[in-house]
Amino acid sequence: MAPKIAVVYYSSTGNVHRLAEAVAEGAEKAGAEVRLRRVPELAPDAAIDSNPAWREHVEATRDVAVATLDDLAWADAYAFGTPTRYGNVAAQLKQFLDSTGGLWQQGAFADKPATGFVSASNAHGGNESTLLALYNTMHHWGSLIVSPGFTDPSVFAAGGNPYGTSHASGAGAPGDNVLTAARHQGRRLATITARLAGTATAF
Numbered sequence: 001m002a003p004k005i006a007v008v009y010y011s012s013t014g015n016v017h018r019l020a021e022a023v024a025e026g027a028e029k030a031g032a033e034v035r036l037r038r039v040p041e042l043a044p045d046a047a048i049d050s051n052p053a054w055r056e057h058v059e060a061t062r063d064v065a066v067a068t069l070d071d072l073a074w075a076d077a078y079a080f081g082t083p084t085r086y087g088n089v090a091a092q093l094k095q096f097l098d099s100t101g102g103l104w105q106q107g108a109f110a111d112k113p114a115t116g117f118v119s120a121s122n123a124h125g126g127n128e129s130t131l132l133a134l135y136n137t138m139h140h141w142g143s144l145i146v147s148p149g150f151t152d153p154s155v156f157a158a159g160g161n162p163y164g165t166s167h168a169s170g171a172g173a174p175g176d177n178v179l180t181a182a183r184h185q186g187r188r189l190a191t192i193t194a195r196l197a198g199t200a201t202a203f
Contacts, residue, residue: 003193004074005032007186008067009081010039010092013053015119015169016081017061022179023079023117023165026186031194035075037067039096067096072103077113077193078143079186080134083169084118087126088133097137109141113193115148115185119167119174123159127166135163144196146189154181 007024011017017038024034038061041048048054072078082093089097103109116134120127135145148155149162158165158181165182167174174182 001197003032003190003197004035004076005079005186005190005193006035006037006067006071006075006077007079007081008037008039008071008093008096009117010083010090010096011057011061011081012043012083012090013051013169014057014060015167015174016083016117017057017064018174018179019117019119019165019167019182020079020081022174022182023081023186023189026183026188027079027190028186029183030187030190032186032190035071036064037071038064039067039092042092042095069100069103072100073108075112076197077146077189078138079115079117079189081117082130082134084120084126084130087129089130093134100141104141107142109138109143111196112141112143113146113189113196114138114141114143115146115164115189117165117182117185119169121168121170123168125168127161127168128163131161131163131166146192148181148185148188151188152181152184154184157181
């Protein structure tokens with residue numbers, strides 16, 4: 001049975017959205033059934049309209065389904081994406097994660113693989129600390145962190161972040177190196193999820 005993976009992200013101007021698409025592509029090519037979902041936008045229209053790229057992205061992705069708790073309950077594994085906010089998870093994604101208490105109490109996340117990806121304006125803009133902050137939630141869930149590590153040459157070519165694919169958006173949209181690393185991360189998540197399902201034993 002194909003592993004079910006929820007790729008859930010927040011993106012303001014499109015960089016994390018493109019990473020999310022690449023992660024989903026990698027997981028699908030590895031045989032997973034994928035739900036690509038964006039979390040709700042919390043920023044007021046005045047803030048969005050102050051940045052044309054932000055407004056353009058909001059309008060361009062209205063057809064991407066909004067994430068719900070049902071998507072998390074459905075999934076066997078998770079990939080979460082966020083831009084950095086002072087080295088931390090963006091409020092939009094954090095608000096969604098903070099709404100998962102009921103599922104957590106039910107043990108819905110226990111033993112499920114999870115991974116993260118991120119974008120900051122520059123290479124040292126908090127990418128690694130944001131991923132570590134994101135993974136704090138997964139630790140509380142009892143999920144199994146599936147970082148890319150240095151498991152493929154694409155990780156090195158994309159800048160060498162073993163915690164998760166990261167993009168320095170000051171240089172523009174994610175390039176082929178970064179997208180290839182994101183696809184590898186999605187493929188790795190799907191492969192490990194399938195492997196865990198195939199080797200599960202009753203206690």
